Amino acid sequence: MAGSNRNGLNRRELGRLAAGAGLAGGALSSGVVRAAGAAGSMTRPFPDKFLWGCATASYQIEGGVHEGGRGPTIWDVFSHTPGKVANGDTGDVACDSYHRYPQDVALLKALGVSSYRMSIAWSRIFPDGRGKPNAAGLDYYKRVIDALHAAGIEPYVTLFHWDLPSRLPGEWQNRDTAYAYADYAGYTARALGDRVRHYMTVNELRCFTDLSHLQGIHAPGLKLGAKAVNQVRHHGVLAHGLGVQALRANAPSGTQVGIADNTVIYVPVMETPEHIAAARAATRAENAMFLTAIMEGRYLDSYLAGAGADAPVVKPGDMAAIGSKLDFLALNVYAPEWARASDNAKGYETIGHLPQSPHMASPWLYVGPEVAYWAVRHASELWHPSTIYISENGSSADDQMINGRVDDVDRVMYLRNYLGQFHRAIDDGFPLKGYFLWSLMDNFEWADGYTKRFGIHYTDFATQQRIPKLSAKWYSEVIRRNALV
Template identity: 65%
Template sequence: MTGINRRQLGMGLGAAALGAALGGRGAGAQNLPATAPGAAGGAADALAFPADFLWGCATAAYQIEGGVKEDGRGETNWDVFSHTPGKTTDGGTGDIACGSYHRYEEDIALLKALGAKAYRFSVAWSRIFPEGRGKPNQKGLDYYNRLIDGLLAAGIQPHMTLFHWDLPTSLKGGWQSRDTAYAFADYAGYMAGKVSDRVKHIMTVNELRCFTDLSYMTGGKAPGLKLPMDQVNQIRHHGVLAHGLGVQAIRAGARADTEVGIADNATIFVPAIETSEHIEATKKAMREENAMFLTAIMEGHYLDSYLTAQGANAPKVKAGDMKAIGSALDFVSLNIYTPNFVRAADTPTGYEILPHLANSPRMASPWLYVGPEALYWGVRTVSELWQPKKIYISENGCSADDPVAKDGKVYDADRVMYLRNYLTHLQRAAREGYPVEGYFLWSLMDNFEWEDGYTKLFGIHHVDFKTLKRTPKLSADWYRELIRTNRLV
């Protein structure tokens, strides 16, 4: 369904109320019918999502697969990092994780039991090219073919991410090397040619900030370096270049009906007050604060303000780089967890980012401040700034303490609270006609949570990491009902 059609649905609001909700957008607001997408018998349902809305779950290869030395898989930066003493909580590694390399059929069964329509997973680059490039590993490809075929047999759409941080260590220099971007493009083109007969949605890379800034500037993620800003900016450039070259390679190798996008954790801004001046400040912040990543990708150039601010530390750009980086996308996927609040201010930028306070609400992870409005404003600002054809929420969810009750169940009412509140704001975005097409809950199950090891749990299925048994949590029951009814519950 197009954004125009969704906008015209009106969700059962009166014309005046709807016009106010839309903030004056759309000349036809006075004539909107009082029917809701997906509502039975045409009756209005203010809690419903569009009838064709895509519900799914998300995971990542290193976080769930295990089998790190099986069937020819090559070593990655996270294998090295997690085995370095002191780098992860309690020395946790992804050696076994959820054992999904052997239990993928169980995971498909979990998705089917939820009624999920789609599954976002990532491919372990080093399973396909153990050395990062060169001769492909057929056994690695066979695994993903089994996974894809199993999903399709269960009526679940595969949405594939090609890089979710697990970089083959044989690629010397990692993201410090421009050559890694070319190696990624080769890998992306190869995979597209092998799976695009069945996989119709391919994302290049996941969360540019995490495998650049958090890996090479602050050092909390693999490879754990703290480099000067001139090198960090060049690494950022190699990351967006890999994405752009990857888009080109996928289009060259894939079938014509393959849709290509990115999964990015753009910094999301929310107006402190929903007035025109604060909304405009929010859009300025979104564009400026994401200048080195999503803004460059969507506009095909670096903002002058970014280059001026970096000065001598600005990235070195070669001819043709920005054209590749700005390659047209079929969709933009956003990983959204937490907001940053913005107010209009008399500053050179025209905005001020308000600090999170000591008593600001957050979930178990210290960084995970709660702000449900982030889903609405993330979709709205990206849509209004860059007009992507489609937007997906490729990740949203939360960590929680998740104690196991005496009956073996996890009653994670706090996660249900979080999800219900966030999805209320996503429903607002869909109701107002922004082109949000689907939502992937992070995560299908508890898993290896990077530097936090196994101490931060994001899953809607509990995993006993001794036996690897999966058990639905209360949040899984809630999500199943939401998917079944296609409305907030």
């Protein structure tokens, strides 16, 4: 890992300053000049054994919602509620991957990826959320994972990607759901122990808590008060922590456990020591109820004081579970936020998105490639994980099929620029070991239904044909060269 001096600049940045000041003869700056030259060359290689992959989620691709003993989920209920999802779309069929997974494995193999981030639908394993397991659901995932192994692709399994079984009483408002999740995680780890070596407990805490229970735009579509939302947040991080413990207790020795989180990352408005320190402090404080609590095993005093009477109820042992040691940290990185130094009590102030800020097809997906670098650097300098993966990064686009092709140069632009910033993080010595592109193919994009396409393969939802876009060919070339193209 690159070390940082007390002014907040790492060795690479000090070298750049030294070189700019005509100090290229020094040992530090000469090494940095060589590194900068390599990074600026046409090849821009990634490290040997860098992990290249793609990512999907069960409800977004599988379909088959009434097959194989699967129980209902909150997204089944939500998507069938009029007015909740664009065009009344549902995940009933999605990409029909429940039946067509061999085609999807073939797509992965053609790309040349070494890994695939997939999720397991909790309600396929436990249709009621807990109780009697469903053998047919487990067998389905064994077939998928066996097909991946046969193609030389390592599965990275997310155990919860928002499709909560709807029969769980109280859902995430009920503390008992965290324990039900741990039971499910432990059972699945035992059942798939001979097939899966990498687990991510949950996906994007902020989405299945805040978007779902504060803003009401995701399932179950609630708009609760501050105290209830803080308690839901606590149940979410508790589920993660109990899940880590269950995986440790039930998975074979050597199994790697982490989390996939969409941590809000603050980019310094300019790379000076005071603004870098402010952005790092903002990243820690503004994620106090989520990743900061997980990585530090406690809630920040500033968060609890700010919440006051609305702070969550924390029982003995909760924070020890929440802070369970992870083998890796995985980050979903899309859009930036910005921070600058301030004389206020926090030492920073944040800057919101401007109406004219550039974004991709999804209005929320503001373009700011620097967030890729700062996501890895902030996480490294704040919490010192030994391994970081990018569990999601990708772009929506208004893709059009013209003469049998989708020339999504906008997506290629986005991916190239973000990968360049991830490369910078690696070049600076931070422990980024792999990258999962979101997504393998166009799929059900939650409240946006099928109106937003994130795939590098075009999905014709009428025929279920998957067609490689220009971005798929570009990504395949990146993987082939193990270098930025």
